[in-house]
Amino acid sequence: xxxxxxxxxxxxxxCMTVCPVxxxxxxxxxxxxxxxxxxxxxxxxxxxxxxECPFEAIFPEDEVPSAYKAKGGERLSMPVGTPGFTEIYDxxxxxxxxxHLEATRTLQAGEVVDLTxxxxxxxxxxxxxxxxxxxx
Ligand code: SF4
Ligand code: SF4
Numbered sequence: 001x002x003x004x005x006x007x008x009x010x011x012x013x014x015c016m017t018v019c020p021v022x023x024x025x026x027x028x029x030x031x032x033x034x035x036x037x038x039x040x041x042x043x044x045x046x047x048x049x050x051x052e053c054p055f056e057a058i059f060p061e062d063e064v065p066s067a068y069k070a071k072g073g074e075r076l077s078m079p080v081g082t083p084g085f086t087e088i089y090d091x092x093x094x095x096x097x098x099x100h101l102e103a104t105r106t107l108q109a110g111e112v113v114d115l116t117x118x119x120x121x122x123x124x125x126x127x128x129x130x131x132x133x134x135x136x
Contacts (some may be wrong), residue, residue: 004118027129038122072109
């Protein structure tokens with residue numbers, strides 16, 4: 001199994017600093033890979049990253065919610081061009097550096113979203129995308 005970063009990720013980067021096996025990488029290019037990603041072949045499921053994420057974006061793979069009920073105000077982030085993701089996010093990461101995301105959407109309180117498609121998106125980053133090159 002592995003842990004998975006979902007579309008709740010706003011590139012804070014804190015998770016990457018605590019991973020004991022250094023298997024978390026920032027997606028690049030950001031417009032195509034807007035989250036951080038966990039290498040499923042290296043993750044040892046220690047869970048250390050979960051507590052570091054200010055957006056509660058990380059789950060064990062078998063606990064990624066299919067019906068995530070929003071508190072309200074959370075943002076989902078997607079590749080640029082994803083329909084419905086029209087809000088620009090400008091924030092700061094855990095080092096105080098600027099984070100700029102072009103395609104986000106703010107959730108309303110009580111809104112229910114399926115985050116399980118994000119599992120495949122994480123795997124695809126390593127299988128078809130730049131994942132392993134990014135780890136080098
Ligand atoms: S700490 Fe959370 S928001 Fe930040 S990069 Fe990791 S998963 Fe994304
Ligand atoms: S669960 Fe542990 S090994 Fe896996 S990505 Fe998180 S910190 Fe790294």
